Amino acid sequence: MRINTFFYSVGQGLKNIFRNGMFSLASIATMSACIFMFGVFYILIANVNMAVQNVEQGVAITVFFEAGLEESRIKEIGEDIEKRTEVKEIVFISAEEAWDSFKDVYFEGNEDYAEGFTENPLEDFANYEVYLKDVSQQTGLVTYIQNIEGVREVKQSQAVADTLTEFNKILSLVSSGIILILLCVAVFLINNTVAVGISVRKEEIAIMKLIGATDFLVRFPFIVEGIIIGAAGAAIPLGLLFVLYDKIVLYVAEKFSLVGSMMDFVQPQVLFRGLAPVALILGVGIGLFGSMWTIRKHLKV
Amino acid sequence: MIKLEHVSKSYSAGIPALNDVNLEIEDGEFVFIVGSSGSGKSTLIKLLLKELEPTEGSIVINGKNLRKIRRRHIPKFRRNIGVVFQDFRLLKDRNVYENIAFAQKVIGQPTKNIKKKVPAMLSMVGLAAKYRSYPKELSGGEQQRVAIARALVNEPSILLADEPTGNLDSNNAWDIMKLLEEIHEHGTTVIVVTHNLDIVKVMKKRVITIQKGVVVSDSKQGDSSYED
Numbered sequence: 228m229r230i231n232t233f234f235y236s237v238g239q240g241l242k243n244i245f246r247n248g249m250f251s252l253a254s255i256a257t258m259s260a261c262i263f264m265f266g267v268f269y270i271l272i273a274n275v276n277m278a279v280q281n282v283e284q285g286v287a288i289t290v291f292f293e294a295g296l297e298e299s300r301i302k303e304i305g306e307d308i309e310k311r312t313e314v315k316e317i318v319f320i321s322a323e324e325a326w327d328s329f330k331d332v333y334f335e336g337n338e339d340y341a342e343g344f345t346e347n348p349l350e351d352f353a354n355y356e357v358y359l360k361d362v363s364q365q366t367g368l369v370t371y372i373q374n375i376e377g378v379r380e381v382k383q384s385q386a387v388a389d390t391l392t393e394f395n396k397i398l399s400l401v402s403s404g405i406i407l408i409l410l411c412v413a414v415f416l417i418n419n420t421v422a423v424g425i426s427v428r429k430e431e432i433a434i435m436k437l438i439g440a441t442d443f444l445v446r447f448p449f450i451v452e453g454i455i456i457g458a459a460g461a462a463i464p465l466g467l468l469f470v471l472y473d474k475i476v477l478y479v480a481e482k483f484s485l486v487g488s489m490m491d492f493v494q495p496q497v498l499f500r501g502l503a504p505v506a507l508i509l510g511v512g513i514g515l516f517g518s519m520w521t522i523r524k525h526l527k528v
Numbered sequence: 529m530i531k532l533e534h535v536s537k538s539y540s541a542g543i544p545a546l547n548d549v550n551l552e553i554e555d556g557e558f559v560f561i562v563g564s565s566g567s568g569k570s571t572l573i574k575l576l577l578k579e580l581e582p583t584e585g586s587i588v589i590n591g592k593n594l595r596k597i598r599r600r601h602i603p604k605f606r607r608n609i610g611v612v613f614q615d616f617r618l619l620k621d622r623n624v625y626e627n628i629a630f631a632q633k634v635i636g637q638p639t640k641n642i643k644k645k646v647p648a649m650l651s652m653v654g655l656a657a658k659y660r661s662y663p664k665e666l667s668g669g670e671q672q673r674v675a676i677a678r679a680l681v682n683e684p685s686i687l688l689a690d691e692p693t694g695n696l697d698s699n700n701a702w703d704i705m706k707l708l709e710e711i712h713e714h715g716t717t718v719i720v721v722t723h724n725l726d727i728v729k730v731m732k733k734r735v736i737t738i739q740k741g742v743v744v745s746d747s748k749q750g751d752s753s754y755e756d
Binding site for chain 2: 229231232430436439442444
């Protein structure tokens with residue numbers, strides 16, 4: 228395609244948008260609403276994910292051994308666990324360390340009481356603390372460790388992480404459903420806008436075909452129209468979300484200091500580095516898909 | 529050269545719009561095609577533009593069998609045929625210059641060429657002074673001149689005019705016919721579909737008469753068996 232033909236087609240695409248001003252505006256507004264909702268859910272999920280990660284970092288499996296198990300066997304068990312791909316870190320807590328830690332928590336201020344124990348009451352409580360890369364894999368790992376010879380008991384604490392993971396799953400499902408419906412509406416509206424454009428330019432298209440315009444040249448302005456509507460429909464909510472996100476984070480941090488201190492918000496730069504390209508690709512993709520679908524349906528060249 | 533051999537076209541099971549038409553039109557000829565409404569003239573134009581496929585027979589234009597032209601090559605084929613319609617079919621939102629330039633733009637001509645060719649075409653049709661006017665500001669005759677300029681700007685070897693004087697008064701009709709004759713004198717093959725037998729008789733060109741889809745006469749001197 229020649230460069231002037233390209234610019235001609237882009238110009239025609241832009242003209243189409245202004246010719247069907249109201250339809251174009253409705254399409255851009257719907258697309259903006261879709262991408263805005265998508266952005267809101269993306270932000271929510273990103274922040275919940277971050278919270279899950281924070282909680283997961285504190286979640287560990289505790290592995291206790293059979294009484295009198297040899298040190299070499301305990302070491303072997305540790306090595307076996309460490310080899311597992313889902314394990315991020317493994318820490319050995321000796322019986323002495325376990326007792327010291329217990330004393331620190333339960334005899335704080337009454338250290339004299341602990342003096343009464345001549346022997347380590349937690350003699351058989353040497354253990355491994357196993358930290359996972361992804362807390363959702365905890366059950367599988369626990370089953371594996373339980374079956375290792377020499378392991379007496381495995382304790383897990385995953386309630387909080389499980390709840391958050393579950394919440395994130397539901398959030399992802401609900402948001403996917405809502406976004407899908409909105410995207411269908413957006414495709415439908417772009418479809419209508421382009422169809423109106425085709426109908427308005429029916430005579431021009433007929434003349435173009437008789438003069439000898441290629442199919443591509445007849446179709447390209449409508450594709451440009453769809454892409455521009457999609458891109459505008461993505462850029463507007465992105466700008467809006469960027470401004471609002473900063474303000475909301477600041478507001479929550481100031482007004483709800485408890486929530487602010489409990490939760491770390493994802494930095495806007497980090498968040499938008501992921502969100503912006505996804506939203507733009509989504510917007511342009513829907514615009515492209517919507518216009519191509521309409522052309523296929525209404526524009527017989 | 530345009531050659532039709534045993535061309536028939538049926539839209540449905542009824543009477544064919546064209547029935548076993550055999551025609552030869554040499555390069556640089558001026559031909560009138562006459563016939564009553566529904567005689568098959570418009571079908572013939574559509575077949576020549578490859579807007580329709582014949583049910584039977586073959587059409588060869590400038591050595592190319594239309595049946596064998598692939599879909600993607602149709603635009604290139606059509607660039608060699610200019611078309612003018614009774615209702616002008618100008619773009620109302622564009623001025624005279626833009627309407628003619630449009631034909632060049634859609635075939636990807638560079639702006640430099642467009643700037644040379646369009647004023648030349650405007651001078652040829654006598655509308656150089658009105659290049660900024662919009663179609664609604666022009667008379668019927670002037671609008672048809674713009675349509676002719678648009679049809680010729682890409683230098684086709686064939687000009688098809690479908691009832692070019694149908695919406696014009698007698699004076700304007702004669703002006704348009706004079707313009708078409710000038711174009712013919714420059715070597716373009718001109719095919720005019722018309723009802724206007726006065727013009728046909730005076731111009732003394734070849735006349736092909738079609739009735740009920742059949743070529744009933746083909747006269748070299750402006751005679752026609754058709755009566756309007």
